[in-house]
Amino acid sequence: MNTTSLLKWRYATKQFDPSKIIPSDKLQIIKEAFNLTATSYGLQPIKLLIVRTKEIKEQLKVAAFNQSQLTDASDVLVFCIDTAIDASYVEDYFKLVKEKRSTPDEILKPYQEFLTNHFNTITQDEKLNWATKQAYLAMGNLLTVCAIEQIDACPMEGFSPEKTDEILELKKQNLKSVLLMPIGYRSEDDFMASLQKVRKPLEEMVITK
Numbered sequence: 565m566n567t568t569s570l571l572k573w574r575y576a577t578k579q580f581d582p583s584k585i586i587p588s589d590k591l592q593i594i595k596e597a598f599n600l601t602a603t604s605y606g607l608q609p610i611k612l613l614i615v616r617t618k619e620i621k622e623q624l625k626v627a628a629f630n631q632s633q634l635t636d637a638s639d640v641l642v643f644c645i646d647t648a649i650d651a652s653y654v655e656d657y658f659k660l661v662k663e664k665r666s667t668p669d670e671i672l673k674p675y676q677e678f679l680t681n682h683f684n685t686i687t688q689d690e691k692l693n694w695a696t697k698q699a700y701l702a703m704g705n706l707l708t709v710c711a712i713e714q715i716d717a718c719p720m721e722g723f724s725p726e727k728t729d730e731i732l733e734l735k736k737q738n739l740k741s742v743l744l745m746p747i748g749y750r751s752e753d754d755f756m757a758s759l760q761k762v763r764k765p766l767e768e769m770v771i772t773k
């Protein structure tokens with residue numbers, strides 16, 4: 565399949581086949597793709613939690629208004645944001661840049677000062693909002709990667725982040741959940757798989773000048 569047919573093959577899967585499990589090499593591709601997602605300033609204020617355990621998936625299902633994808637899918641991806649973005653968070657990033665690229669301090673210093681000042685100036689809500697945008701970007705990236713790998717997925721906002729944070733004990737790890745994405749393989753019974761895509765005409769969506 566070419567890129568467009570793979571993207572048409574993808575759909576928000578409502579019914580997964582619970583007997584089909586994603587092999588570890590495919591899961592590895594998903595992990596790498598998450599880490600390779602572009603983020604604002606390169607700061608990666610996001611984490612991916614992968615839930616495979618049946619008991620935890622059952623608890624997550626309750627927090628997601630009993631949507632069956634949570635328990636039928638092979639794995640549930642939980643996109644989280646970091647909640648402690650401060651001077652030391654920025655410092656850790658620059659240590660990593662130095663380690664990876666041996667960039668001299670005099671080049672890094674002004675940029676580090678700019679970012680430290682920026683994150684000292686904005687409010688906690690603004691930081692969380694900024695980090696949340698990065699989580700959406702990561703989910704978009706993984707939706708496409710899953711399509712390329714012919715792994716089915718359902719992007720989800722329909723869940724209680726507060727309950728999810730409690731179940732996964734995210735607060736003590738300075739994390740908050742923002743998105744869920746069950747992944748696995750579609751059930752043969754999912755009638756949604758064969759439905760026409762509902763999309764506006766391309767000419768309406770893309771403006772070329």
Ligand SMILES: Cc1cc2nc3c(=O)[nH]c(=O)nc-3n(C[C@H](O)[C@H](O)[C@H](O)COP(=O)(O)O)c2cc1C
Binds near residue numbers: 575631718719720721
């Ligand atoms: C951010 C986001 C949140 C979504 N939340 C849910 C959800 O909670 N439950 C669900 O069944 N589908 C959810 N969807 C799936 C959308 O309804 C679906 O992607 C859209 O109708 C387009 O259909 P398609 O993805 O099958 O092409 C969500 C999609 C996105 C992008």
